[in-house]
Amino acid sequence: DIEMLFEDSRKGPAVNSESKVVEIKGPQKKAVFSSDDSRAIQISYNKLPRADNVKEALISYNQKQMSDEQVQILIGCWPKEFNVPDLLNEQLADGEKWEKGEEYFLALADPKIIIEKLKMWHFKSGWAYEQNVITEQLEGMKKAFNEIMHNKIFLDILGMALTIGNVLNGGNAQRGQADGFDLPTLGKFSQFKDVNGKPLIKVIIERLVVKDPEITSKWK
Template structure:
């Protein structure tokens, strides 16, 4: 008998233990909530966010260097919503009578010039040489003096790309030595003259790399600096904090009385792109519209031209989202590798050039290499600083990634939550400003019409028996008596 009851007894105690754990969890959850329960005057539409509860450790165990990295929700207070009655009316839960489901219906000449190149290769070189429209001396000047005033860098790059191969130049020089009386065809002559410039290929390669390096460094620097400034903005902007305090206040009001979503100290960023989808009971306005209107009502003049957008620019968010730390690190390492190759080519040209053709190549390249090495070092440091800044901003918002460590989250995952929110916010922001402007114009017209009505003059007739009339008569009588005397 005992053996038969044993599984039932074990099951009974297991159920009791689970009930105890649930009650314990609820007790500790309630005990750490900083905010008092809130009960809206009427049932509200819920806002399905991820509630964040702040559990502050005692001050003495917080390290001094951690103060600046304290999460947003530790200090952010809910905004005072003055138009809460309007909000309650708009976003209260609409009572819908459930109708019984309907059953769905079932459904189913002169001396010929020497040609050495093949015809296609000859044609390509000939077209380029003819398209330059300059004497060959100008090409020499550009290569020796880094002068692109006559021949552009793009043209020099094209010249570099059509340069003769080792086999081609050997054949061309062999013909010149064997039969100097037989002229070379124009394409072959062009390649021959290029090959006669000392270190022609290395000089142009160094020249082109300068431009490529500057473009590459500038692109990387722009990406990283935009990411840093965007992270800085969303951590320090007081205007953005004001927007978030409004979201927090409205969300807690909507979730009032709910034990898992109410009394929140903060919210997961996953709710940001969903704010535009929460509509009022008559679908006339979204929650994001109401948030923006509430923010604008707190401004001294919502139409002032110097009022900044309180959220990051959508373009900045998109550029930050496109940053891939691994790709940038790869690009920097490739630049560093190409930089070392350029350095070796520079040393080779300097070592083999005669005094006549040494400058300004030596001076310009040495200056470039010194500055370039500094820029590379700065950008590697910049990359590490950006990684740390990005990690800090995720911790600031207590962002919890799915299926990966926070240190491995790419910017695109984090900023994907911001991008639709910022785009929609900016669009509504502009429309709300236009709406406010229209209301002000209508108000001004109304006041003007009222003023016109008030200026209507009423004509009043003089009373014959009045004091003024009597005085006038007395004066006239005096005048007459004086005239008789």
Template structure:
């Protein structure tokens, strides 16, 4: 907190009027994270009260003075929470949507691309051919997806090429009419998309969305309460001026 050299009036203006001209969001984040908790404020108030009428009263240290002044800003914690949430909401929801779009794009390509079916068909055909004469593998047909990363490890008898390289060469020769041309298209999902999709976990999506929902609900509650308090205050002032109270 000692690194924050700001006038309390500037902080109050930023919090009450959502004005980040002097106090930026990074500073508000630091103030929010280091704000005094209720028990700390109670201790500060107790100290102030016990020293109120003493001639040798010991004043609060600067950090305690600063924290107490922050606590005197109306609804400081709730207001700053809403300001910070507003500033990060779009970025957070955009990040989630971007990941979902990548996942959808990869799934769509894998499900509907003829080229993907051709590549997998080659893996199946060559795999079945190789297993056909292998009694130790039960001359089994078909393959599981976990075999795909291992294709590069299956070598030819002279160790000059791998099954993966052979399948790629075969595909380019027999299926890709534009092989070697600028018009040739990569037959599988983009490697970067595929890698990102492989790192995604539905638990992470659920966690991120739960947090967004929780913070959004919290902001709505704070805003609603403040509006009700403001409405009550305005109505009360009106009746006072009318002499009804």
């Protein structure tokens, strides 16, 4: 009796073969950015500063609200194929909502100069480093030019190279005798070799050392 009593419950509820599944659709999402722009935003989204913090931080250059790294990331994923301020002209249809990237940048669509201010922030934050790099490069160039103008050993190397060149060109009316050569020619000193396969620069140094054995200690 017990088995018969619960037999129907084991079979489960009766299923109506004519019943229909009701599909519940969510809101349609609207996207206007290109696939490349959307992909860049998606990759960086979790590292972006809050949109409402961006404007406040730009007003006072507040690095507590927005870090230099976040500024760089935001500039990097800023849409390149769509003018962000034009988002304000887009309309959502009934039942539509913005894609995540478009919704984020909609908050940054006004004022139009936000991207320019971000670039200025990035330039300002990196200027001290760039200035040091440029200064070091200029100092290096000054030292190099000073060596070119005043280092006797360097001038002796150039003089001997010129002499060798003129000897090799001797009697050649087409080439003639040279009074000097362009600096890019220095790069060929290690490429041009004598009959024994010895580079020109090595030949010159060896001859200078024979002439003055202490020349290596003078080179600073």
